[in-house]
Amino acid sequence: MLSTARSTETVIEAKDLSVGYEGIPVLTGINFTVASGEVFVIGGGSGCGKSTLMKAMITLLPPIDGTLRIAGHELVTGGEAVVESVRHSIGVMYQGGALFGGLTVLENVRLAMEENGLYTMNEMNSLALSLLAMVDLDEHCNKMPSALSGGMQKRAAVARALAMNPKIVFLDEPSAGLDPISSAEFDQMVVRLARSTGRTFVVVTHELPSIFTIADRMVVLGGENKTQLAIGTPKELLESGPTDVRRFLARQPEDQTLQGAAS
Amino acid sequence: MSPDMESTTGTTVIALEGALDDGRVRDAWEDLVGRARAAGSGSVVVDASKLQTVSGSGLLLLAEIRRTVVWAGGKIEMRGLTADQASLVERAVGHKPPTARVKDSTFVSDVGETAFRLLHELADTVRFIGEAAIDLVHAIGHPRSLRWRDLLRVMGQSGIDSMPVTCMLSGIVGFIIAYQMMPALDRYGAADQTPTIMGFAIIRELGPLVTAIILAGRSGSAFAAEIGTMKVTEEVNALTTMGLNPERYLVTPRVLAVAITTPLLSVFASFAGVLGGWLPMAARGMSLELYLQNVRSSIDQVDFLQGVFKAFVFAVVIGGIGCRSGLKTQVGPGAVGASTTRAVVAGIVAIIVLDGVLVGLFHTLGI
Ligand SMILES: Nc1ncnc2c1ncn2[C@@H]1O[C@H](COP(=O)(O)OP(=O)(O)O)[C@@H](O)[C@H]1O
Numbered sequence: 225m226l227s228t229a230r231s232t233e234t235v236i237e238a239k240d241l242s243v244g245y246e247g248i249p250v251l252t253g254i255n256f257t258v259a260s261g262e263v264f265v266i267g268g269g270s271g272c273g274k275s276t277l278m279k280a281m282i283t284l285l286p287p288i289d290g291t292l293r294i295a296g297h298e299l300v301t302g303g304e305a306v307v308e309s310v311r312h313s314i315g316v317m318y319q320g321g322a323l324f325g326g327l328t329v330l331e332n333v334r335l336a337m338e339e340n341g342l343y344t345m346n347e348m349n350s351l352a353l354s355l356l357a358m359v360d361l362d363e364h365c366n367k368m369p370s371a372l373s374g375g376m377q378k379r380a381a382v383a384r385a386l387a388m389n390p391k392i393v394f395l396d397e398p399s400a401g402l403d404p405i406s407s408a409e410f411d412q413m414v415v416r417l418a419r420s421t422g423r424t425f426v427v428v429t430h431e432l433p434s435i436f437t438i439a440d441r442m443v444v445l446g447g448e449n450k451t452q453l454a455i456g457t458p459k460e461l462l463e464s465g466p467t468d469v470r471r472f473l474a475r476q477p478e479d480q481t482l483q484g485a486a487s
Numbered sequence: 488m489s490p491d492m493e494s495t496t497g498t499t500v501i502a503l504e505g506a507l508d509d510g511r512v513r514d515a516w517e518d519l520v521g522r523a524r525a526a527g528s529g530s531v532v533v534d535a536s537k538l539q540t541v542s543g544s545g546l547l548l549l550a551e552i553r554r555t556v557v558w559a560g561g562k563i564e565m566r567g568l569t570a571d572q573a574s575l576v577e578r579a580v581g582h583k584p585p586t587a588r589v590k591d592s593t594f595v596s597d598v599g600e601t602a603f604r605l606l607h608e609l610a611d612t613v614r615f616i617g618e619a620a621i622d623l624v625h626a627i628g629h630p631r632s633l634r635w636r637d638l639l640r641v642m643g644q645s646g647i648d649s650m651p652v653t654c655m656l657s658g659i660v661g662f663i664i665a666y667q668m669m670p671a672l673d674r675y676g677a678a679d680q681t682p683t684i685m686g687f688a689i690i691r692e693l694g695p696l697v698t699a700i701i702l703a704g705r706s707g708s709a710f711a712a713e714i715g716t717m718k719v720t721e722e723v724n725a726l727t728t729m730g731l732n733p734e735r736y737l738v739t740p741r742v743l744a745v746a747i748t749t750p751l752l753s754v755f756a757s758f759a760g761v762l763g764g765w766l767p768m769a770a771r772g773m774s775l776e777l778y779l780q781n782v783r784s785s786i787d788q789v790d791f792l793q794g795v796f797k798a799f800v801f802a803v804v805i806g807g808i809g810c811r812s813g814l815k816t817q818v819g820p821g822a823v824g825a826s827t828t829r830a831v832v833a834g835i836v837a838i839i840v841l842d843g844v845l846v847g848l849f850h851t852l853g854i
């Protein structure tokens with residue numbers, strides 16, 4: 225699943241990174257880089273800290289220690305000014321979509337552009353419509369989010385995440401709450417978007433079918449020490465990763481280590 | 488066989504029975520640890536007295552439950568374990584000591600901590616309301632930046648929709664005050680002073696207060712519930728990472744809406760209260776015209792403006808408190824409900840205390 229024309233620019237870099245809440249680390253010793261245009265998966269059992277790591281990357285949780293560089297901005301020492309710049313470089317799809325209930329699908333996609341004030345209303349509408357067409361929702365643009373299925377809401381949220389032309393798009397648990405078919409369709413869409421837009425996608429998931437469909441490379445979190453167990457392409461990890469990771473990817477339920485990490 | 492749980496006032500009880508073997512540990516792990524986590528810093532009782540066998544992984548599960556509660560600063564009690572098992576569970580926790588929140592509480596430290604927390608909370612609320620007020624002024628200067636749709640919707644809900652109940656309650660309060668006052672005034676032959684008293688009491692005090700209490704119950708709670716739900720569904724996070732300031736985006740239109748409608752509503756409520764006070768007088772044959780004339784001659788514009796000003800201040804405070812408790816919503820099943828309750832209680836307490844402060848202030852200023 226490696227993209228053929230991948231640039232070598234690094235858009236995310238984590239070095240000796242610790243993340244957690246109120247100074248108490250949930251994860252330590254995180255080291256990885258993500259290249260521009262890659263689909264990078266953060267995997268691991270539930271409770272291992274995937275969401276925590278993502279929250280740190282999307283500026284919702286200050287990292288505790290180490291280095292975390294997103295689109296060239298260092299977050300550990302950076303402070304507020306850097307946070308602002310990082311937010312301009314990212315788009316996020318939250319787990320349940322997190323569409324604004326009082327706005328139509330189109331208005332949801334348009335919102336950030338409106339606040340930005342760079343475009344006329346006509347320009348914003350046609351931009352939003354073309355984004356919705358990319359996720360196959362242009363026909364539903366005037367519906368309220370509550371009238372859409374879970375999968376459609378997530379797709380609309382992806383369109384919204386793409387609205388401000390972000391360098392990096394983060395997706396939190398795209399498969400959660402979706403039936404296997406919608407989930408597979410969603411994965412196809414991610415692959416298509418990544419190839420066609422050339423954007424970097426960082427996807428948090430523990431769904432093996434998703435991982436093998438979308439991931440160029442992945443990092444697996446977990447273990448007793450709550451750190452990263454391995455990094456590489458899913459194929460590499462399945463063939464020659466550490467035992468725990470191979471078991472995780474081969475879906476062997478009696479794996480004690482990964483379950484021990486599930487809290 | 489299946490673990491059952493009940494929550495009695497503040498204590499989460501996790502009762503286990505049968506065999507806690509590997510298979511069951513796997514099935515129940517997330518659920519049980521999740522419930523322990525949901526207890527936050529509350530207290531948890533694990534009742535293992537009906538448990539026949541416990542496997543090694545079962546002990547790990549118990550240790551994880553204990554760790555979760557202890558690390559969250561809660562209290563946990565394990566019943567029915569053998570001494571060996573209990574010691575194992577405790578040592579498993581000690582393996583990775585928490586680096587914070589080690590607490591050694593006594594009555595004095597609890598009182599101190601609570602007082603400190605309340606003060607901190609108060610300071611934070613005042614700061615929040617202050618910021619909301621600044622954003623309000625900013626929004627008035629930059630009307631383009633305002634979410635007009637939210638503003639109009641909330642104005643409709645807090646103004647027009649609240650009108651009937653507010654006027655009705657204020658009318659009843661006016662009636663009761665006049666009715667209760669008359670026998671006392673009769674003793675001095677001063678029942679004809681009732682309109683004067685009604686003018687003062689209702690227009691300066693009770694009209695704005697009744698309006699504010701209903702505002703706290705209707706709009707303060709609605710703000711907390713709406714924003715709290717958005718917090719839980721990560722919509723607040725979505726605003727933040729989109730670079731939109733949730734405080735400005737969500738709070739300003741709501742606080743501005745109630746700041747506009749409440750003073751108006753309070754004028755209507757005061758009028759209804761004054762009218763309510765006429766009813767007992769009418770029974771004694773005083774005409775409405777004469778009654779209103781008396782009321783009018785007893786008060787001046789300053790009294791009237793004082794009432795309107797109070798209503799405005801109450802609205803900003805209640806709106807601010809409602810929005811703040813929505814934004815502070817924690818995770819968990821009861822979180823939005825808790826925020827809503829907090830918004831109403833804190834709102835009502837705040838306006839009554841504030842009313843006292845304002846009375847003192849106006850008195851000092853000689854108004
Ligand atoms: N807001 C929070 N405060 C403190 N601890 C948290 C918070 N959210 C999650 N945690 C803890 O961090 C750990 C990792 O959680 P999370 O990142 O949500 O895992 P995942 O997304 O991999 O399922 C868990 O042990 C959880 O208890």
Ligand SMILES: [Mg+2]
Pocket residue numbers: 274275
């Ligand atoms: Mg998660």
